[in-house]
Amino acid sequence: MNVTSRFPMLTPAVIALCVVTAPLASAASILISEFMAQNGSTLKDSDGEHSDWVELCNAGTATVDLAGWHLTDDALDLTKWTFPATNMPPGSYLLVFASDKDRAKAGEELHANFKLTASGEYLGLVMPDGATVSFAYAPRFPEQVADLSYGISGEAASREFVPESAACRALVPANAGLGTTWVARTGFNDSGWITGDTGVGYGANYTNVIGLNIQPAMYNSNSTCYIRVPFQASNVAALTALSLDLRYDDGFVAHLNGVRVAAAYAPTTPAWNSMSTGSHDGSLYETFNITAFKGALVNGANVLAFQALNTRTNGPDLLILPRLRGVQSGIDTNNIGYFHIPTPGQPNGATLTNIGAVVKYAGHAPLIPAVSDTIVVTAQITAIDGVVAAAALRYRVMFGAETAVPMYDDGAHGDGLTNDGCFAATIASGIASPGQMIRYRIVATNSAGVGARWPLFMNPTNSPEYLGTVVHDPAVSTNIPVYHWFVQNTAAADTRTGARCSLFYDGEFYDNLFCRLRGGSSSSQTKKPHKIEFNDGYDFRALPGEKRVDEINLNAAFDDPTYMRDFLSWETFEEAKMPYCFSYHLQLRQNGAFHSLAVLVEQVDKHFLRRHGFDDRGALYKAAANSLFLRESATSYEKKTPDDTNYSDLQGLISMLTSSDAAAKRRFAYDQLNLPEIINFLAANVLLQDWDYGNKNYYMYRDTYGSGEWTIFGWDKNLTFGYIWDNANVVANNDTLGGSNGRGISSPYWNSWNALYGLIFNINTPYVNIPDFLPLYARRARTLMDTILQAPGTPGAELKFEKRIEQLRQMIKPLADADRSKWGWPASSGFFRHPHYLIDEGCTEMTNLFLAPRRVHLFVTHNVGSGSIIPNSQPASANLLFGTVEPVPASGNQDEEYIELRNTNTYAADISGWRLSNAVEHTFQPGVVVPAGGSLYVSPRVSAFRARSTSPRSNEYRFVQGNYKGQLSSWGETIYLLDDSGAVKNSTMYPPSLSAPQRFLRVSEIMYHPADPPAGSPYLNDDFEFVELCNIGAAPLNVSGTYFSAGIQFSFGPATFTIPAGGCVVIVNNLEAFETRYDTNGMRIAGTFAGKLDNAGEHIETEDPRNETIQAFTFDPAWYPVTDGGGRSLEIVSPDGALASWDTAEGWCASGQPCGTPGYLVPEPACTALLLLCLAGCCARGKSCRAL
Secondary structure (H helix, E strand, O other): OOOOOOOOOOOOOEEOOOOOOOOEEEOOOEEEEEEEOOOOOOOOOOOOOOOEEEEEEEOOOOOEEOOOOEEEOOOOOOOOEEOOOOEEOOOOEEEEEEEOOOEOOOOOOEEOOOEOOOOOOOEEEEOOOOOOEEEEEOOOOOOOOOOOEEEEEOOOEEEEEEOOOOEEEEEOOOOOOOOOHHHOOOOOOOOOOEEEEOOEEEOHHHHHHOOEEOHHHHOOOOOEEEEEEEEEEOOHHHEEEEEEEEEEEOEEEEEEOOEEEEEEOOOOOOOOOOOOOOOOOOOOOEEEEOHHHHHHOOOEEEEEEEEEEOOOOOOOOEEEEEEEEEEEOOOEEEEEEEEOOOOOOOOOOOOEOOOOEEEEEEEEEOOOOOOOOOEEEEEEEEEOOOOEEEEEEEEEEOOOOOEEEEOEOOOOOOOOOOOOOEEEEEEOOOOOOOOOEEEEEEEEEEOOOOEEEEOOOOOOOOOOOOEEEEOOOOOOOOOOOEEEEEEOOHHHHOOOOOEEEEEEEOOEEEEEEEEEEOOOHHHHOOOOOEEEEOOOOOOEOOOOOOOOEOEEEEEOOOOOOOOOHHHHHHHHHHHOOOOOOOEEEEEEEEOOEEEEEEEEEEOOOHHHHHHOOOOOOOEEEEEOOOOOOOOOOHHHOEEEEOOOOOOHHHHHHHHHHOOOOHHHHHHHHHHHEOHHHHHHHHHHHHHHOOOOOOOOOEEEEEOOOOOOOEEEEEOOOOOOOOOOOOOOOOOOOOOOOOOOOOOOOOOOOOOOOOHHHHHHHOOOOOOOOOOOOHHHHHHHHHHHHHHHHOOOOOOHHHOHHHHHHHHHHHHHHHHHHHHHHHHOOOOOEOOEOOOOOOHHHHHHHHHHHHHHHHHHHHHHHOEHHHOOOEOOOOOOOOOOEEEEEEOOOOOOOHHHOEEEEEOOOOOOEEOOOOEEEEOOEEEOOOOOEEOOOOEEEEOOOHHHHHOOOOOOOOOOOOOEEOOOEOOOOOOOOEEEEEOOOOOEEEEEEOOOOOOHHHHHEEEEEEEOEOOOOOOOOOOOHHHHOEEEEEEOOOOOEEOOOOEEEEOOEEEOOOOOOEEOOOOEEEEEOOHHHHHHHOOOOOOOEEEEOEOOOOOOOEEEEEEOOOOOEEEEEEEOHHHOHHHEOOOOOEEEOOOOOOHHHHHOOOOEEEOOOOOOOOOOOOOHHHHHHHHHHHHOOOOOOOOOOOOO
16 A cells, blocks of 8 residues: 555644764665654554654665565564565555554555664664565664654755756748758757847846847747757756746747647647737746656757747737756665655655754744733754754844844743753744734754754745744734735735745744735736745645645735625535635735735645545646637646646547537547536536636646546636626626627526537537537526525525625625725726725625526526526426446456436436435435436446446446445345435345355354464464365355455465365465474365464455455454464354354354364364353363364
């Protein structure tokens, strides 16, 4: 089991001074890459305990099975703890908790049978021969401290091939004569081109970075410019990563030695005079991961070539400013040391040098001081080398100069006891005004004079420089969150270049962050929206109960008099139970003074994906520019994850959406679109009437490694609830504005020009239409209308939107009025032409001019009774029938099983939130609507269902959902269908479909805790473990492919293996040991198993070749103590009895013979008689098998 999940954010406990290295012995690719010997708060095990841990890394190129390998903290006992079967692919990480809990079951959390000693000891990894040390910290690792890990440096060596200012040549082509010859590394003569340095371009915004002004040759002549950047490279085989950092305006295509490696806002096949497909600001570097193309790099001379693209021939500016960087392998076994940020299950960072002391804790009290409070700063400081000679506190108010005061450990300065390692100093009261920021850092030296600081401030652009707090301001009284934002260069913070800042929120201080201007049209207004990016390892707790994030968006809501449209949109998405950005209103205070009423909006990124249950490895694209209708070149979109330049999957989506092949498009929709999520997305946007949601402001996501399906996420919800571009009126019921044929802004068909939306709407103009999905969309829209918007005539006191608007108005009105008083209203433009309303008038406008007419428009005007598409409410009697249930696929792949549900109604049935229960568990995602007369297939693994070799499968227009939990049992079960209230709507009981092993193969005897061997034996008692299985049938039984799936690891394999009728077979732990204790003549021994039976009891499962359960039971040593090391085995009383008896004491007995009767089925009467004796307490224990 590979442990690669992120761990909780570390508490502020860190370092200060000197390193002690340990010799390393390395003989294999498996390394002990990191460990922690004092886990105070870094990582919890599955028991909720902070156990020590050891991390392994496979630094090789092949998968390694750790079965039989050993981990030890004793150089004289190299086989102290043994790994179960555990595969480690190349580049993977594995955690073992050094907890002394001794758990070694494959696929489960691993725990060694020892703990680490913080004062230092041996730690080694040993190969299966028990003698070869693969890797070790020897003779001992140095002293360890709480929540500080130790290990191998993972800092990769960075190499710069093309710096920011590099020699280059450029040409504005006059015709197509060069073709693509100019991108080649060799064979092309560019001596006649213009020479200069990067960046190449022109324009007032880029004057300070232009090294080659191309304006005279390009302006009013061509929208394309060719650029060649020559450079040298060496030792390219050592590279593990390659990236292109680029500031570009507007589009580009990049080639490395003739290989296309990156592009943005560019046609798929650009011509000599192509224009960019969108506009892009070049003020910031964007990084393109081109590692996939590092093979194009050669030792010696190379060429990085660009086709720069402008929006038009007379574009006002242009820029191409590249940096090309490589990274070599980061694992350096010659560089070991401490890590200030532990990374269990993740690549290591850089080790710390010159460490003489460690700051285990640093903090202050009170947490939020008043002006009159003295602040006591304490720090737990421990010397690693020598003693702590001196410590000092350096603090500053706002952006003033530092003041230094000594810290004491004398018991007289609020530091606790004398010489207890807790140092303290005070910051005097009255030094700062209410709302001001106080920051501080700690410096210390050991007796050798080695100094250090905390925070470490190792990276000036990605780490905190200070700890800090904010002085309480009693004048700030509000019932919404308050963000205290401190930025020295406020002008820079309002630009895309950005500035460094600090933020205090909810009792936590975040220092040295990056903030900048964000947004499109809104960024040009006087009140600016901002983005704040947090340092690695110091993620922001934006919302209680949710995981931390590494960036946030602070929207200005300047054009919205209600300040609610963005927030209400996300809240509506949440109510519709679809992926939404969490959002809330906040008071933003800048440098101690009121700045604005802002709206926080979550960033759509890996954190967002994980929060909503999506695989963050999937492809994520952003439609960031105007006029992106999923009809354009895929490179017009911004690729967010993974960080590469492979747009082929998005291009494939666009190609299918714009195809005129009706059958292929229909198959694609069923097999590669997340139809419920897309339908739910469109239905929710009908309520909002979102102006911009079809031509930009959305993300496309593909579950690349799962179902392969495409999903859509929303973004930027300011033009909603009646506000539209370049219009002074609130619009709620205008079906002609912005569209033709009644498909304008207010219609259910709005934005049908988006090829995806048009597919669902059955308006895929000018391509072929597909009618399947329009009824599903209309039904889901009606559900959301009923539950969220509510019908005309609903009593006012029950209207959800109106109630929520009034709640929000009361909550934010004081801040909204203050915001308007400070910032006024936007200047008149296409973005804002509305009346200058305050919040009260704005809310009245939204309620009366949008919500009320919107209800009539959707419920009445667009009802089926009026000739439109919205159906009446779904009948309460709506139900589905069970169709085919296939519990045992013919392929033997259990992931191909399925359950069919049939909609025999004359209307599409919305089963969002309905559930399957009992035999399996599954809740249908919002947006699951089953077409009238259609079927829905439910699968444990959708990708496996679609890969079936027989019908039903992909390419057959099958609507399939998954992945349900559990597996249909071949023993036969009942499946229940429940609606979203939990009421049972239907059920079916499918019959058993048992294999021969399920009917006749039984575990008949278990020796889980054998008696100890005689003195001097080379074996341990565990070596004598065995399990016996018997055939209770009247004919020979072929058990090929049958295996143990829990308890021990053993498989009978593919070769035919037959057990005679009434016969037995034995599997053993150690055959050599077994043969010294038992007479094996005539005994059928199938082989040896991996793992060990647990003396404390064990859950055992056997499965047939179809992966169907034969038996699953748990035995308990307390049933018969004589079997727990006393030399007796557990024998089943009735091998052909009810399967439930294997889980009971009455179903078993202790063997009548010492050491058991492996290979021989004990007759039931004899076993029953012994059972009675055992229950009467007549069985002695404590004797060895030999004595018995």
